[in-house]
Amino acid sequence: MAPIPLVDVKAQYAPLIPELLERIQAVLDSAEFILGPNVDAFEREAAAYLGVPQTVGVANGTDALVLVLDAMGIGPGDEVICPAFTFYATAESIARRGAIPVFADIDAATMNLDPADVAERITPRTKAIMPVHLFGRPAPLRELAELGVPLIEDAAQAFGSPDIATTGVASTFSFYPTKNLFAFGDGGLVAVTDEELGERVRLLRFHGSRDKVDFQLVGYNSRLDELQAAVLRVFLRQLGEWTRSRREAAARYAELGLGELCELPPDEQGHVYHLFVCRSPERDRIRAALRNSEIGTAVYYATPSHLQPALRFLGYEPGSLPETERVARDNFSVPLWAGIDAATQERVVAVVREAAAVAAR
Numbered sequence: 171m172a173p174i175p176l177v178d179v180k181a182q183y184a185p186l187i188p189e190l191l192e193r194i195q196a197v198l199d200s201a202e203f204i205l206g207p208n209v210d211a212f213e214r215e216a217a218a219y220l221g222v223p224q225t226v227g228v229a230n231g232t233d234a235l236v237l238v239l240d241a242m243g244i245g246p247g248d249e250v251i252c253p254a255f256t257f258y259a260t261a262e263s264i265a266r267r268g269a270i271p272v273f274a275d276i277d278a279a280t281m282n283l284d285p286a287d288v289a290e291r292i293t294p295r296t297k298a299i300m301p302v303h304l305f306g307r308p309a310p311l312r313e314l315a316e317l318g319v320p321l322i323e324d325a326a327q328a329f330g331s332p333d334i335a336t337t338g339v340a341s342t343f344s345f346y347p348t349k350n351l352f353a354f355g356d357g358g359l360v361a362v363t364d365e366e367l368g369e370r371v372r373l374l375r376f377h378g379s380r381d382k383v384d385f386q387l388v389g390y391n392s393r394l395d396e397l398q399a400a401v402l403r404v405f406l407r408q409l410g411e412w413t414r415s416r417r418e419a420a421a422r423y424a425e426l427g428l429g430e431l432c433e434l435p436p437d438e439q440g441h442v443y444h445l446f447v448c449r450s451p452e453r454d455r456i457r458a459a460l461r462n463s464e465i466g467t468a469v470y471y472a473t474p475s476h477l478q479p480a481l482r483f484l485g486y487e488p489g490s491l492p493e494t495e496r497v498a499r500d501n502f503s504v505p506l507w508a509g510i511d512a513a514t515q516e517r518v519v520a521v522v523r524e525a526a527a528v529a530a531r
């Protein structure tokens with residue numbers, strides 16, 4: 171039987187190749203590759219999609235975070251509270267600015283920040299909270315907003331969720347090729363609810379200049395390419411259908427009985443299932459069975475950010491974030507993408523069932 175990848179990116183864009191080639195050809199014909207009409211149009215279309223006044227295209231999701239922190243004036247001596255159970259770039263962006271990432275624990279059921287634990291870590295130096303909409307599930311924004319500290323939403327994994335980007339002062343997105351909305355390479359976006367902040371991010375992404383003559387800030391060179399923006403405009407129109415398909419696939423795993431074999435991510439309306447991440451005390455056995463059957467599986471954040479060598483100077487020890495460390499030990503993902511079919515999912519569940527039966531013997 172053919173191997174099953176963890177995510178089949180090509181299956182998602184294959185039907186769109188003729189239209190993509192037309193859009194790419196148009197960019198080649200125009201010979202405008204940097205900050206042209208496609209970036210302008212994509213920024214407007216993405217703002218309308220997200221329900222925010224303004225977005226700014228940037229080079230990747232990591233830069234998006236750094237640019238927002240810089241635009242907010244966050245730097246040395248400032249603290250920003252974030253999860254450790256996320257891709258390393260979340261905390262790295264804070265450290266990159268010379269500010270201090272303060273790690274809060276997660277709620278193991280949702281794998282997102284636990285607002286009660288965040289509340290305990292607020293100090294007079296706290297300048298922002300950076301929740302992550304992990305694996306496509308919106309973080310508890312209402313509870314976090316009630317803490318009275320500006321929110322920067324790391325939405326790298328959650329484009330398409332209706333419940334994000336309008337609470338935080340800014341939200342950041344990555345268009346890395348496996349993301350829900352993706353490009354053919356690196357790309358990122360900053361969405362803002364505060365227009366002044368948006369203008370500052372816009373200045374910073376191009377050396378602090380509007381016109382290449384006056385340079386008002388010490389900035390960056392972090393731009394979204396025209397070619398990527400042209401591709402993203404095609405994909406943005408497809409995103410509603412892709413999200414519907416992802417949610418349907420998640421529901422199908424539950425219908426197929428995967429929830430009797432391991433703990434499934436609890437569903438909620440705004441969850442856009444960037445990844446389908448389950449939990450089990452038997453996860454190593456289950457993963458070995460999946461790998462033996464050539465079925466894609468991964469463990470996320472096995473070494474959470476607070477225990478990464480580069481951030482050792484922050485002084486966190488094993489055991490300091492118990493829920494984070496628990497989930498790092500028992501999570502695993504199974505294949506999911508927009509368009510995955512029922513037969514593929516049935517094969518995945520059959521292998522997990524067999525592994526679980528062996529474990530029970």
Ligand SMILES: Cc1ncc(COP(=O)(O)O)c(C=O)c1O
Pocket residue numbers: 230231232233256257259260302324326327343344345346356357358
């Ligand atoms: C939660 C999170 N934050 C930030 C990033 C960084 O995005 P990028 O790889 O585009 O720099 C990623 C993804 O890779 C991510 O998953």
